[in-house]
Amino acid sequence: MFEGFELSMSAIEALRIVRSYMQSDVSLSVEQAARIASKLEANGVDYSAAATLDRMMPSSSVEADNAVTFYRSCVETAVLSNPIWMKTITLGRQKFVQKLDRDAASCFRCARLLDEPPNDEVVDWWDRLQSMGRRLADQARLDQGREAERLSLLHEEGRLKTLGINRSPKWVSIEDNTVGYDILSYDPGPVEPVARLIEVKSFRKSGRFFLSRNEWETAKKFGSAYSFHIWDIAGKQLSLRSVDEVRRCIPTDNPGGRWDVAVIDLSVEAF
Incomplete structure (x- = not known):
């Protein structure tokens, strides 16, 4: 305004x-x-x-x-x-x-x-504006996520160069958003570089981010080859977390149902 x-x-x-x-x-x-x-x-x-x-x-x-x-x-x-x-x-x-x-x-x-009760025209007005608001929120989240992924790509380019690994990180989530990680990078291996799978998360000052069930199942599957990049976008600050460190904050399934999305808080003592 x-x-x-x-x-x-x-x-x-x-x-x-x-x-x-x-x-x-x-x-x-x-x-x-x-x-x-x-x-x-x-x-x-x-x-x-x-x-x-x-x-x-x-x-x-x-x-x-x-x-x-x-x-x-x-x-x-x-x-x-x-x-x-x-x-x-x-x-x-x-x-x-x-x-x-x-x-x-x-x-x-x-x-x-x-007006109470609202007529169809009023309901349509609110529905239309709410839909526009949700689209803007979704776009803002997507933009923030992509910004964090770009920061991680730059971080990994520098890390690989420092390690003397003559390869470039790949922005996997641009090509396939279902694989359970965002960036394919590398670590030194006994003979040649080995894969480092990176899931990128971000927040603005809140210290909290969301983790889907698919992302967590992928993390467990790859274990030490998988890591989390967590960006505070406001300050461009990166926190690195291993699968074992994130595991401490994962909710437990119960007879009433399985969790689909977990809220992970960087500020909790266990993390």
Whole structure:
């Protein structure tokens, strides 16, 4: 969202008034329409904030005559412009609204997006925005994972050079994401280099990462030939862990079911 901009009904209604003048006279700029409206219309709206919202919202997106439709379009523009809102909206309508301030929540209410029970149009609106939020979150996780893998490739290139191994690490996960590891590197062997299988994990300050059942089964299968690169992306800090070290943090299956994804915390004493 634009720096310093706070979504409010005074900004949205001001923009709707301005847009209505601009629709009546297409020669008017936003500033000209705002000056006219400020003289002829009732007070209590924020034409300065409307100018900021106008830059965020495509001018051809919706007509100003239908107030609810216009409000809804403004709210959507604000959500799409706010990374925090796009992340939070995936939690569901109630959880999302609980995290809004009173002015922002009022905008959603005036846009009829909080109606109870919600009609099909409102449900579709929330589903669409939540789907977009999930796609952004998935892309962010993928981007972070790829960044960590690139860092590991650079690390392994340097390590192999230091060891005098005239080979290059291979970025396996780009070609096949089902093998259970991300990078094929090498260690010195008795006659020639031997394979080093590397699973790359990453986090941003949390110290936690996820490990799938397939990754763990592959790790157990290869044992000492398998290792974990765990990157704190924020600080570009690498932690190296062996299979035996990770084993201490693996959950135990029970009669009620088997685990599918484990949450591993670097900060726990066992690790």
